[in-house]
Amino acid sequence: MVAVAALLTGTGLTAAPGAAPRMAHGHGYPADRIADEPTRRFTLTAATATVRVSGRDVAAWAFNGQVPGPELTATVGDVVQVTLRNQDIGRGVTLHWHGYDVPNGQDGVPGVTQAAVLPGEEFDYRFRADQAGTYWYHTHSVSDVGVRMGLYGVLVVRPGPVTGLDVTVPVHTLAGLALPAPRTEPVAAGTPVRMRLINTDSTTHRYALAGTAFRVAAIDGSDLRGPTSLVDTAVLIPAGGRYDLVFEAPATPVALLVDGRAVFSTGPVSTATGGWPVLDPLRYGAAAAAPWSRYDRTFTLVLDRGLDLRGLLPRYAHTVNGAAAPDIPSQVVHRNEVVRFRIVNRSQVVHPWHLHGHHVLVLSRDGEPATGSPLWLDSFDVRPGEVWVVAFRADNPGVWANHCHNLAHADAGMTLHLMYS
Ligand SMILES: [Cu+2]
Structure with a gap:
């Protein structure tokens, strides 16, 4: 507690325990980025819940009664406002926008940027969605327990209307059971597909897309430069990381496997992917000069x-x-x-x-x-x-x-x- 207090004193931030502060302003970040009227509003209520996974009832901590929480979507230029309510999570809840570079007061780290939101309290987050891509949100209060128990969800910011098929695949392990449940959806040949792979666990997962060539269009929300076509190649996504895979649906079925388990397919596929080489993102796509020549x-x-x-x-x-x-x-x-x-x-x-x-x-x-x-x-x-x-x-x-x-x-x-x- 002493270290946290010193940290906060040194920066002029305040976080009164027990209080649910409203909008944070004036941390040197341009205020107009968050002062505008919201164009997308969401409410997330955190509560203990029983959710059904693979035919079993599992005790969870859930946003709006579901794991993962609701998928939050926005278009570049939106001002997003999310009201977080805590119904009964005794150890408190916050929202951290993983990978979204929001103003500091919106970052959701208890004891640092705000006090944890306790049962009966609420907190409004607001930020401008100025970066397109695949992200996720999760509690940062007792985060090891809170995220594992289910307090997470997807955040997708799109540059414009969806074209083709745009699916999110947030992978998570809840009480030892793998999420999401497998899903099959036929797709017309020629349809452009974007698969947004998200690892919300604490350890690496291996993803393999079988039945089609594909490109890795983006990693952690940032578009890659000159991504080349890959085939029979796996990707390793670190804890918290995201990869966007894109391809044009072939006439034959395609399947996405996570650690060997099919989670999304367009029809029956039987391919052994365990022996595939793994993509090294440091050697993929077209290089560009570093934006800096010196480091301070x-x-x-x-x-x-x-x-x-x-x-x-x-x-x-x-x-x-x-x-x-x-x-x-x-x-x-x-x-x-x-x-x-x-x-x-x-x-x-x-x-x-x-x-x-x-x-x-x-x-x-x-x-x-x-x-x-x-x-x-x-x-x-x-x-x-x-x-x-x-x-x-x-x-x-x-x-x-x-x-x-x-x-x-x-x-x-x-x-x-x-x-x-
Ligand atoms: Cu570690």
Whole structure:
């Protein structure tokens, strides 16, 4: 609590415990971005619920009684307002717009950008939908439990009206059962199809699209440059990540398999996809010159495990630079600086890294420069032994969570903050 209070004091943010603050203004982000009248309004009510999965009744935490929560859609230019209500989630709820670079006050991190919304309270989120793409939302309050129990949903911002078939596939594991339920939908040959694959779990999933050539049009909401046609190739999507696959429906059936399980198909397909090669996004698509030639600041984050003796009880923590939350020093940047992160995984497990409020451009992995399309990511797997170098422009002032999106790891210490001074 002391560390959080100090963090908030230093930035002039206030988060009164128990209060449900209204719109946040004046954190250096242009106010007109969120001051306009909403053009898309939604209400999400979080509550305990029983949902049916694979013929079984499962205890869940749900938005509007369903897992996933309602799919929120908008068109570029909309002002989105979402009223979050908490009916009975005792540990509180917030909404974090995963991958959407909203003003800091709308980011939904309890204790940092707002107080958790407690039972009986509500909070209005508002942001301008100025970036098209595939995103998702989830609670950031006791997020390891909350997301796993079902407090998540899809956010899709489209550039215009839907053409062809546009499907979202939010993959999740609820009480050990795989979502979504398999679905078959015949599609006329020649129909343009966009499949928006979303990984809402804490570990990597493997996706294989069988029966057609396809392109990866976007990753984490950003369009790729010059994506080439792929066939019999799997993609690995990190925790929190999104891939948009596009293709023209062939006359023969197509199936999407997640970890070998068919989740969407246009007819019967029997193909063994387990042996397919995996796409390396750092080598896919057409390169472009980096937008910066110099970097104002470089931070190194060494991810590891270690004993944390600072709390009431000793714990075996997931650490960054030898420390665990809330004792990891914040990284401080100035507005408009170009900042580089060097992320070193010295542990034995994958850490899907997630910086809030910014997209990072991948520069290199293990010293090998990225040679494909510029990759602007918000979620990327740093595997054991790997070293990733990524960069971003500090253009969204505030206090931003910077953490592992294996939410159990984040909970066990692997969370720090990016601050503007
Ligand atoms: Cu991790």
